[in-house]
Amino acid sequence: MSNKLQWISDELDALEQQGLRNPIRTIGSACGAWMIVDGKRVLNFCANNYLGLANDPRLKAAAQHAIDAWGVGPAAVRSIAGTLELHREFERRIAAFKGVEDALYVQSGFCANQAAIPPIVGKDDVIFTDRLNHASIIDGCRLSSAKILIYEHCDVADAERVIQENSGSYRRALLVTDGVFSMDGDLAPLDKLYAVCERHGVITMVDDAHGEGVVGRGGRGIVDHFGLHGKFDLEIGTLSKAFGVVGGVIAGKKIVVDWIRQRARPFLFSSAVTPADTAACLAAVNLLEQSTELVDQLWENTRYFKAEIGRIGFNIGASVTPITPLMLGDATRAQQFSRALFDNGVFAMAIGFPTVAKGKARIRVMISAAHTRADLDRGLEIFAQVGRELCVIK
Ligand SMILES: *Cc1c(COP(=O)(O)O)cnc(C)c1O
Numbered sequence: 001m002s003n004k005l006q007w008i009s010d011e012l013d014a015l016e017q018q019g020l021r022n023p024i025r026t027i028g029s030a031c032g033a034w035m036i037v038d039g040k041r042v043l044n045f046c047a048n049n050y051l052g053l054a055n056d057p058r059l060k061a062a063a064q065h066a067i068d069a070w071g072v073g074p075a076a077v078r079s080i081a082g083t084l085e086l087h088r089e090f091e092r093r094i095a096a097f098k099g100v101e102d103a104l105y106v107q108s109g110f111c112a113n114q115a116a117i118p119p120i121v122g123k124d125d126v127i128f129t130d131r132l133n134h135a136s137i138i139d140g141c142r143l144s145s146a147k148i149l150i151y152e153h154c155d156v157a158d159a160e161r162v163i164q165e166n167s168g169s170y171r172r173a174l175l176v177t178d179g180v181f182s183m184d185g186d187l188a189p190l191d192k193l194y195a196v197c198e199r200h201g202v203i204t205m206v207d208d209a210h211g212e213g214v215v216g217r218g219g220r221g222i223v224d225h226f227g228l229h230g231k232f233d234l235e236i237g238t239l240s241k242a243f244g245v246v247g248g249v250i251a252g253k254k255i256v257v258d259w260i261r262q263r264a265r266p267f268l269f270s271s272a273v274t275p276a277d278t279a280a281c282l283a284a285v286n287l288l289e290q291s292t293e294l295v296d297q298l299w300e301n302t303r304y305f306k307a308e309i310g311r312i313g314f315n316i317g318a319s320v321t322p323i324t325p326l327m328l329g330d331a332t333r334a335q336q337f338s339r340a341l342f343d344n345g346v347f348a349m350a351i352g353f354p355t356v357a358k359g360k361a362r363i364r365v366m367i368s369a370a371h372t373r374a375d376l377d378r379g380l381e382i383f384a385q386v387g388r389e390l391c392v393i394k
Contacts, residue, residue, distance in 0.1 A: 018331060018332070019330075019331040019332030019333075019334070019335045019336075019352065019361075020331055020352050020353055023335075025037050025038050025347075026038055030054065030055040031044070031047050031049050031054035031055055031244075032044065032049075032052065032054070032055050032370055033052070033368065033370040033371045033372065033375050034375075035347065037342075037347050040342075040345075041345075042342065042345050042346060042347040043345060043346050043347065043375055043378060043379055043382075044347050044368075045346060045347060045348040045365045045366055045367070045379060046347050046348055046349050046364075046366055047366055047368065048210070048240070048241035048242070048366060049241075049242075049244055049366075049368050049370065050213055050214050050241060050242040050298050050322055050366075050367075050368055050369065051213055051219070051242050051243075051244065051288075051294040051295065051298060051368070051369045051370075052244070052294065052368055052369045052370030053213075053242070053243060053244030053245070053284055053287070053294070054244035054245075055244075056244065056283075056284075056287075058283050058287060059244060059245065059280040059283045059284055059287075060280070061283075062279040062280050062282065062283035063276035063277070063279055063280040063283075064276075065279065066086065066275040066276050066278065066279030066280075067275065067276050069275070070084065070086065070275035070279075071275065072274060072275070072276070073271070073274050073275075074271060074272040074274070074275070075271070076271060076272065077267070077268060077269060077270060077271050077272065078267050078268075078272045079261075079267060079268045082271055082272035083272065084272070084275060084278070086275055086278045086279060086282070087105050087272060087273070087278055089282060090105055090278050090281055090282045090285070091103045091104065091105050091249075093282060093285045093286075094237070094249055094251065094281075094285055095251060097220060097285050097288065097289060098212075098220060098221055098223070098224070098235065098237070098251055099220065099223070099224065099229040099230070100223075100229075100230075100235060100251040100252050100253075101230075101252070101253055101254040101257070102251070102252070102253070102254040102257035102258070103249050103250065103251040103252075103257065104249065104250040104251075104257050104260060104261055104264070104267065105247060105248075105249055105273060105278070105281075106247065106248045106249070106250065106264070106266055106267055106273070107246075107247060107248065107266060107270060107271075107272075107273055108238065108240060108246060108247060108248045109136060109207070109209045109236060109237065109238030109239075109240060109241075109248040110136040110139075110248070111248050111266040111270070112136075112236045112237070112238070112248030112249060112250050112266075113134075113136040113137050113139065113140035113207065113236055113248075114136070114139060114140050114143055114265070114266055115140075115248075115250060115260065115264035115265065115266045115267055116140065116205070116234055116236060116250045116260055116264065117137075117140035117141055117143065117144045117174070117176070117205075118140070118143050118144040118145075118263070118264075118265070119259055119260050119262075119263035119264055120144070120172075120174055120203060120205075120234070120256075120259075120260075121144050121146040121172055121173075121174045121203075122144060122145055122146060123145040123146065124146075124170060124171040124172075125144075125146040125147070125170050125171050125172040125173065125174070126146055126147045126148075126149060126166055126167065126169075126170040126172075126173045126174075127141045127144070127146045127147070127148050127149065127173075127174045127175075127176060128149055128151055128159060128162055128163055128173065128174070128175040128176070128202065129141060129148060129149070129150055129151070129175075129176050129177070130150075130151060130153055130154065130159075130176075130177045130178065130188065131150050131151065131152055131153045132153045132178070132181050132183070132184070133176065133177060133178050133207070134178055134182055134207060134209065136207075137176055137178070137207055141176070146170075146174070147166075147170065149162050149166055150162075153181075154181075154186065154187075154188055154189055156189050156192040156193060156196060159175065159193060159196055160196045160199075160200075163175070163196065163197075163200045163202060164200070167200055167201075167202065172203065173200070173201070173202040173203065174202065174203045174204075174205060175193060175196075175197050175202045175203070175204055175205065176205040176206070176207070177190070177193060177205075177206055177207070178206070178207050178209070178210075179206045179207060179208040179209075179210070179211040179215075179221065179222030179223075180208075180209075180210035180211045180214065180215065180222060180321050180323070181210075182209065182210050182323065183323070183325065183351060183355060183356050183362070183364065184317055184318055184319060184323070184325060185210075185316075185317070185318070185319030185320065185321040185322070185323030185324060185325065186317075186318040186319060186320060186321075187215070187222065187225070187320060187321070188206065188222070190206060190222060190223070190225075190226045190228060190232075191226045191227075191228060194226075194228055194231055194232070203233050203234070204231070204232045204233050204234070205232070205233060205234040205235070205236070206222060206223065206232055206234070206235055206236070207235075207236040208221045208222045208223070208235055208236060208237050209236065209237065209238040209241055210241060210321065210323060211225065212237045212238065212241070212242055212243070213241070213242020213243055213284075213288065213295065214242055214295070214298065214321060214322060215321065217292075218288055218289075218292040218295055219242060219288050219292070219294075219295040221235070221237070223235055230253075232252060233252050233253055233256050234250065234251075234252040234253075234256055235249075235250075235251045235252050236248065236249070236250060236251075237249040237251060239277075239281045239284070243281055243284040243285075244280075244284060245277050245280040245281045245284060246273070246277050247273045247277055247278070247281055250264070294369045295369075297369035298322060298367065298368065298369040299322075301322075301367050301368070301369060301371050301376060302321070302322040302324075302367045304373070304376060305324065305365075305367050305371075305376050305379075305380070306319070306324055308376075308380050309324065309326070309365070309380060309383060312380065312383065312384045312387065312393060313387070313393035313394060314326045314327075314383070314387065314392070314393060315327045317362075322366060322367040322368070323364065323365075323366060324364070324365040324366070324367060325351075325362040325363070325364050325365070326362055326363040326364075326365060326383070326387075326392075327360070327362050328350075328361055328362055328363065328392060329359055329360065329361060330359070330361055331350070331352035331353060331358075331361040333361070333390070334350035334351070334352055334361035334362060334363060335350045335352070336390065337350060337363055337386060337390055337392070338350040338363055340386045340389065340390065341363070341382060341383070341386050344382045344385065344386060345382065346379055346382045346383070346386075348363050348364070348365050348366075349363070349364060350362070350363055351363070351364045365379075365383075
């Protein structure tokens, strides 16, 4: 008998030994500040539930109502018979919220990058991409068959150098960057990148997955944060983080969105988002337009937690957002740290290669508006205790 799958077991063993085998935990309750994880009630510092909307009664009511009115699934792709009035309404509302001309709602943020990039650039073209861009951007770039050229992380001078040296050799050029970098919590220098792209006629695209509902006025995102309305050609968003639901959005100039609507393969060949999800997203936009209360709470919690965790002595890298990495370096140590936190009732995951570079392992702590001051204090106490036990801090 041939042992054609033996290599998989070898690979898995190797991951185990390097502390890189991801122990995937199972959640036994709705997402909130506290959750049941692998049967144990713990304080949650893992979710992208920035505004606590994942279990919000107003979103749940909207979803339930939509199921009664529209059923559970559209049973069609958007371009054939799956475009509901609900989808169109959500697209109009999210476009207005973000201050863009048009928006297209797709199944996820991951899908949005697969959908948006290949219609814009192809084999005769070039993409300039930040070294730390999200995996879904990288895969979208690869799907396009364009030449991919990496510039150093958030390094505007390096981006301009790569653009200058190369754009003459290609038909079209696209620059793409995360807005808020998901593992470090730092911001792309969007205004400066835009200026460089303008000088060289490069199409601009930003992925705002961790910026939407978080940065900008009332959570209007990274473009709003930099006051660049109407300038970026393409903005990718997700409804599965701060908005607490699921789905992705491709927003920007009308002509660009019109073109993507004709060509995007996840839009043309994969079924539409369900009525319940769409209605919940719509309810989330309503909430954010009515009040900045949740976004304000998120930032109040973030400022408090970051000041305290820094005072305790942790290195949180370059973060300026609710994403708070506790930099540990070694992957095995990060996993050990995460296990010790869990034993003490805190859920915060270790992040290692390939999600971040080798030797840059960390615990990624996610702050939410759903945390009370008491939750944050309890968390800080346990981070400090485990940090001392594992000699990360004094
Ligand atoms: C999380 C994330 C995505 C994926 O969004 P989903 O809606 O979960 O598919 C895309 N881009 C970036 C930058 C992200 O952080």
